[in-house]
Amino acid sequence: xxKEKGQLIVLSxxxxxxxxxxxxxxxxxxxNIYFSVSYTTRQPRVGEQDGVxxxxxxxxxxxxxxxxxxxxxxxxxVNNYYGTSLRAIQNKLDAGIDVLLDIEVQGAAKVxxxxxxxxxxxxxxxSFEELSRRLHRRNTDSEDVIAGRLEKxxxxxxxxxxxxxxxxxDKVSGAVEEIEAILTAAECRVGNRASILxxxx
Numbered sequence: 407x408x409k410e411k412g413q414l415i416v417l418s419x420x421x422x423x424x425x426x427x428x429x430x431x432x433x434x435x436x437x438n439i440y441f442s443v444s445y446t447t448r449q450p451r452v453g454e455q456d457g458v459x460x461x462x463x464x465x466x467x468x469x470x471x472x473x474x475x476x477x478x479x480x481x482x483x484v485n486n487y488y489g490t491s492l493r494a495i496q497n498k499l500d501a502g503i504d505v506l507l508d509i510e511v512q513g514a515a516k517v518x519x520x521x522x523x524x525x526x527x528x529x530x531x532x533s534f535e536e537l538s539r540r541l542h543r544r545n546t547d548s549e550d551v552i553a554g555r556l557e558k559x560x561x562x563x564x565x566x567x568x569x570x571x572x573x574x575x576d577k578v579s580g581a582v583e584e585i586e587a588i589l590t591a592a593e594c595r596v597g598n599r600a601s602i603l604x605x606x607x
Contacts, residue, residue: 424578529573
């Protein structure tokens with residue numbers, strides 16, 4: 407049954423927690439969900455593709471988008487801009503498709519202000535030590551950068567009380583199951599089933 411309006415889902419969590427892996431698994435299990443590809447000014451990592459992992463643009467283009475109010479939210483993170491296209495999201499939601507955003511806490515706060523009906527989910531590792539291990543295992547950053555990411559994570563954890571749900575990514579399959587349960591519960595909200603309710607009026 408096609409939904410009248412899609413659900414906006416905001417997923418946050420510290421660098422290294424495994425968001426990308428969880429999202430990939432979630433998207434493979436659910437049809438009616440669109441992953442919003444963020445815009446960023448950072449350089450692509452090995453294996454990343456433009457338009458798939460991110461829309462890679464330069465600072466001049468990103469600042470033009472800010473000035474033209476084309477972004478639902480944007481933030482600067484480790485000297486690079488990240489942001490979300492407003493039009494792309496609105497079109498999907500209006501078509502009854504759920505939209506998933508992977509954004510950090512600053513961006514999430516901006517979305518919360520503009521879209522209070524969104525679902526806010528924070529993903530954490532089983533422990534801080536495990537987060538450190540995962541960042542080291544990636545082998546993409548220097549010790550200085552990893553130390554910076556761990557400090558940033560401590561700051562981000564302070565924002566967790568502003569989220570609706572907390573998911574622990576110990577095993578990817580478990581984290582995906584928890585997110586699936588959250589999305590199913592959201593679909594069952596009375597407000598999201600107004601058309602069904604109308605049949606009984």
